[in-house]
Amino acid sequence: MTLTVNGTCHHDCPDSCGWTVTVDDTEPTPVAVKMRGNPDHPYSYGELCPKVNRFLDRVYSPDRVLHPLRRTGPKGSGEFEQISWDEALADIADRLGRVVAEHGGDAVLPFSDAGNQSLLATQGISERFFNQLGACRLERNICGPTVGAGMSMTNGTGHGADALDLEHSKLIILWATNTRLTNRHLWPVIERARAAGAELVVVDPIRTLTAEAADRFIQPLPGTDIAMMLAMMHVIIRDDLVDREWVDAHTTGFDELALAVADATPAWAAGQCGVDAAVIEQLARDYATVRPAAIRSLIGAEHHENGAMFYRTIACLPALIGSWRERGGGLMRSVGCFQDDLVDEAALHRPDLLAGREPRTVNMSRLGEALLDTDDPVRAMIVWNSNPLVIVPNAESVRAGMERDDLFTVVHEQFVTDTARYADIVLPATTQIESLDVTLAWGHLWMGWNEPAIEPLGEAVSNTECFRRIAGAMGLDEPSLFEDDITLLTQSLPSVDLDALRRDGWMRVPFPDDGRPWAEGGFPTESGRVEFASDRLVEMGQPRVPTFVPPTEGPQGEAAQRFPLQLMTPKHHTRFLNSGYSHLPKHGPAEGAPFVELDAADAAARGLADGDAARVFNDRASLELPVKITGRLRPGLASIPWGWWRHQHPDGKVANSLTNDTLTDWGGGVAYSDTLVQVEAL
Numbered sequence: 001m002t003l004t005v006n007g008t009c010h011h012d013c014p015d016s017c018g019w020t021v022t023v024d025d026t027e028p029t030p031v032a033v034k035m036r037g038n039p040d041h042p043y044s045y046g047e048l049c050p051k052v053n054r055f056l057d058r059v060y061s062p063d064r065v066l067h068p069l070r071r072t073g074p075k076g077s078g079e080f081e082q083i084s085w086d087e088a089l090a091d092i093a094d095r096l097g098r099v100v101a102e103h104g105g106d107a108v109l110p111f112s113d114a115g116n117q118s119l120l121a122t123q124g125i126s127e128r129f130f131n132q133l134g135a136c137r138l139e140r141n142i143c144g145p146t147v148g149a150g151m152s153m154t155n156g157t158g159h160g161a162d163a164l165d166l167e168h169s170k171l172i173i174l175w176a177t178n179t180r181l182t183n184r185h186l187w188p189v190i191e192r193a194r195a196a197g198a199e200l201v202v203v204d205p206i207r208t209l210t211a212e213a214a215d216r217f218i219q220p221l222p223g224t225d226i227a228m229m230l231a232m233m234h235v236i237i238r239d240d241l242v243d244r245e246w247v248d249a250h251t252t253g254f255d256e257l258a259l260a261v262a263d264a265t266p267a268w269a270a271g272q273c274g275v276d277a278a279v280i281e282q283l284a285r286d287y288a289t290v291r292p293a294a295i296r297s298l299i300g301a302e303h304h305e306n307g308a309m310f311y312r313t314i315a316c317l318p319a320l321i322g323s324w325r326e327r328g329g330g331l332m333r334s335v336g337c338f339q340d341d342l343v344d345e346a347a348l349h350r351p352d353l354l355a356g357r358e359p360r361t362v363n364m365s366r367l368g369e370a371l372l373d374t375d376d377p378v379r380a381m382i383v384w385n386s387n388p389l390v391i392v393p394n395a396e397s398v399r400a401g402m403e404r405d406d407l408f409t410v411v412h413e414q415f416v417t418d419t420a421r422y423a424d425i426v427l428p429a430t431t432q433i434e435s436l437d438v439t440l441a442w443g444h445l446w447m448g449w450n451e452p453a454i455e456p457l458g459e460a461v462s463n464t465e466c467f468r469r470i471a472g473a474m475g476l477d478e479p480s481l482f483e484d485d486i487t488l489l490t491q492s493l494p495s496v497d498l499d500a501l502r503r504d505g506w507m508r509v510p511f512p513d514d515g516r517p518w519a520e521g522g523f524p525t526e527s528g529r530v531e532f533a534s535d536r537l538v539e540m541g542q543p544r545v546p547t548f549v550p551p552t553e554g555p556q557g558e559a560a561q562r563f564p565l566q567l568m569t570p571k572h573h574t575r576f577l578n579s580g581y582s583h584l585p586k587h588g589p590a591e592g593a594p595f596v597e598l599d600a601a602d603a604a605a606r607g608l609a610d611g612d613a614a615r616v617f618n619d620r621a622s623l624e625l626p627v628k629i630t631g632r633l634r635p636g637l638a639s640i641p642w643g644w645w646r647h648q649h650p651d652g653k654v655a656n657s658l659t660n661d662t663l664t665d666w667g668g669g670v671a672y673s674d675t676l677v678q679v680e681a682l
């Protein structure tokens, strides 16, 4: 007998696809034998992707961690022995208990990201547990919050229009997003719009897969787009293309904005971003006159020192031309917030368990710094849903921190990742087809149910169960730490009919039927209007109006003398999802191996040809890599596609060993892409 079970992808990906798992239950332990996209899913329509098409290889990989492990060799050696859950929990209770008793809760650092972005996997029990302990609070600002913080200064919200409404657009600007790679299920929508006459513009410093398919490709220097946006506003105002009626009714600060961009001519912007003035003029005029015109972005441009200002500024463009009036207009970034609004965070996180304590905060991008801080050291770290040794910038500092012998580290994982190799205890984690959850999508409006298709393999447990067990072992008796998954979902999604969600597999969250959330204004700013000028920014020590500040670690900064190339470390491989797949035998090898990409002229100037071995270095690290010359980069740029682990790099470092951990202007994000390097022949 076989049965089919429906679930929802948990990856940190805007698409949150629906899937169907076929289970053979004739065996004593039912086995998942097939996994396919669910053809009825209203967004993904039966297609998954080159990462997840082989998800069962991941589930049944011989390398899965299926039992608790205790480290037997030095940190990083990867030497472990299998132990029982009881032994693992006894060790954790002992060492974590001592840290808390001797140094207080905030000597404990939780570290997680969105390795599984479903609701319970990210926020169930863990938040309560760390509140009860009074542990450090992790600022999870590595992906997204800076976009929201930037847009909020203009619109009062990081909410955007629904990207599915791109179907109604006549001009689509994909600005700093690589849709065909990172958001592939949106691509058919864009193709439909193009078939109906829409023009597609891509703005990216790299000629990506998406740029290749564009009608018009604009290639600015990274971190300089704000200059281009200011010049577009200059042209729109100069040429009287402003929607005066909408601006008067729904915005504030127009005169200040007009003054601020008076000198931001296309010729000036050309000098900043390396795009011809005529190209900027044309884009500005088309943007203001072809209706509806939509701008789509995800997070690519957040990873610069001026990342929040990028999104604050881009949010001014649709307001200036009254583009929110139209379905298929406005700014499309994330609709996740429409789903988050349904979550009762207090019920889920239980901040009352802090009992008045105010734990210190640690920004996840500064993990190395936090671990190496000797004044007030972090003495224990619990990692789940993340692989910090590969994903955090300035990764050699993270490694140095994790090498500390006096640091007690627990990692809850599916595999012995680079990070898990530094753990004292590794705990086995389930995959999505082994656990119950609800996925709140950020790329579309369908919330998805995830029914477990099989029992957990080996002794693996879900994230919620892992924290229940740790809490129990530590002798905590707060009842809410032990509530089951259905109870957690009921508490945290009070207005959602969970039975219907479970039966149907998905539910569309409330969103205006006509696709025009702010056609008549009503922005959640203090003034209720789009704020071209912002008092709040002044209070934060930021410019009142959109302003271009070049990154300090950029071509115009001091370090450029020694390190003249700007390094990008983007998502690039279709079979990878962040660092989560490169280690699997059908994923990593199919993508080849790490390399550094250069423009032909930059390579020739260094005596390098395609395939030659090179050293890529700056003050943070040095990496040896083969050179690839592709013609995708403009001169002055280098790129090391990201996602590979340390053992896959010839010298045991990763792309992030080189990257910049300077925080963004506001929003707490980080400037990975403002990284300067030099490259030389080996």
Ligand SMILES: Nc1nc2c(c(=O)[nH]1)N[C@H]1C(S)=C(S)[C@@H](COP(=O)(O)OP(=O)(O)OC[C@H]3O[C@@H](n4cnc5c(=O)[nH]c(N)nc54)[C@H](O)[C@@H]3O)O[C@H]1N2
Pocket (backbone or CB within 6 Å): 012, 013, 014, 143, 175, 176, 177, 178, 179, 181, 182, 183, 203, 204, 205, 206, 208, 220, 221, 222, 223, 224, 225, 297, 298, 299, 300, 301, 304, 568, 570, 571, 572, 573, 574, 575, 576, 577, 578, 579, 673
């Ligand atoms: N296949 C695949 N899909 C994924 C992922 C993956 O690893 N693999 N990761 C998922 C995750 S976690 C996320 S957050 C999303 C991210 O989705 P995206 O935001 O679409 O992806 P990124 O690659 O981060 O950035 C997009 C583009 O921004 C460009 N960029 C960088 N700096 C600038 C700039 O200053 N100006 C301009 N104009 N462009 C700039 C980069 O060159 C890159 O091509 O993708 C998700 N989807």
Ligand SMILES: Nc1nc2c(c(=O)[nH]1)N[C@H]1C(S)=C(S)[C@@H](COP(=O)(O)OP(=O)(O)OC[C@H]3O[C@@H](n4cnc5c(=O)[nH]c(N)nc54)[C@H](O)[C@@H]3O)O[C@H]1N2
Pocket (backbone or CB within 6 Å): 012, 113, 114, 115, 116, 121, 142, 143, 299, 384, 385, 386, 387, 388, 390, 391, 392, 393, 412, 413, 414, 415, 417, 429, 430, 431, 432, 463, 569, 570, 571, 577, 578, 579, 580, 642, 655, 656, 659, 672
């Ligand atoms: N240089 C560079 N660095 C980047 C980026 C970049 O573009 N360039 N992108 C940044 C972005 S946008 C993001 S979002 C981050 C991503 O950073 P992470 O979220 O840390 O990335 P992943 O590589 O997906 O690692 C997730 C880990 O969670 C594990 N996991 C999956 N499901 C579960 C589960 O249910 N339970 C537990 N316990 N573990 C699970 C997986 O096995 C995997 O090892 O990286 C950032 N770092």
Ligand code: SF4
Pocket (backbone or CB within 6 Å): 009, 010, 011, 013, 014, 015, 016, 017, 044, 048, 049, 050, 051, 052, 184, 185, 577
């Ligand atoms: S990783 Fe993204 S595209 Fe692939 S199945 Fe999951 S949600 Fe869909």
Ligand SMILES: [Mo]
Pocket (backbone or CB within 6 Å): 012, 143, 299
């Ligand atoms: Mo991300």
